[in-house]
Structure formats: C-alpha cells, structure tokens
Amino acid sequence: MNAFTLADAPLATPLTLAEVPEAHARHLSRLGLRPGAAFSVLRRSTGGGRIVSVAGSRVALGRALLRGVRVEAAQ
Template identity: 50%
Template sequence: MAMSSSATGIPGDPESVLDLRPVDESLASCVVDEERVLVRAEGDLRMRRRLAALGLRRGAPVTLMMRTAGGGAVVSVAGSRIALDRSMLRSLHISTGEVA
C-alpha cells in the first residue's frame, strides 16, 4: 500500500499529519478481473445518487469485467454487471486498500 506524507514539521499544523489513506486512481486505469474498492465518485449530485442506487458507492468492491469499444467497460458490483462509458470510468476512483 502506497503512503504519502505531507509533513511540514510544524507542531499543530494539520498538514503535518501523516496521510495513511491508500493512493487512489480512476477506474479507467484498473486491470481486468482485479477487484478494487470504490473510494469516491466525482460528478453532480444527481449522477452520484444514480451510481449509489446501482451499488457504486464508497466502500463497494468493484471488479472490471471487460473493456468495450470506445473506452467503456463492464464492471461487477453487488452481484450486478453495469456498463459504463469512458467518462464515467474516469469519474470513479478506486483503491486496493481499505477505505479511510
């Protein structure tokens, strides 16, 4: 698990806390058949609510099943398979570690 540190060395500075959250990346960069954990979704509130209704919410295990023509993909989440386009894949951020 990758770690990043934004330590400034100044006592009391909130930036001096070690950040132990896993580094996240977009679902578009995920490898086929590798399970990841959804960390966050970008986009407007309506889109995030729709994704959550489909099971794509923070902490959900997600597996990229196959890539489609045009940069999209089919993902597996909560026992369902969902087709997503390229922009949606880029707006979903995943991690291999535990959700902070």
C-alpha cells in the same frame, strides 16, 4: 495506498470504490456503486467504457465517467 481512476484500474482485480463524481453519485449508488462498495472491472466495452461486476450484477459505464471515479485495490 494503491489508488487510481477507473480508467487505469486493472481488470479482474478486487477493487473498492473510493470516490465518484458528485453529479452522478445518486445515479451510481442506485446500482450499488457507492463509496466503499466492493467491485471489479470485468472488461472493456465498445467505445472505451468498462463493464463492472458489483454485488452480483453487471453494470456498463461510459468512457466519459471513468476518469472521475477513483478506486483502490481491495485490502
């Protein structure tokens, strides 16, 4: 299984969300970032965060969050 944290995830690659920090699970799920969701990382943002594309929309994630989010390369 090809798993890594969001901080190490490659750009512009189809990914599947595997695990999010429990404290932020609700907040993330509202924007479509639930375990099992298909998404991709578009680019790095100012301050070391990432901008991801999920279900047609764009979501900016802060740097503090990246290490806690586990992702897998989409099958």
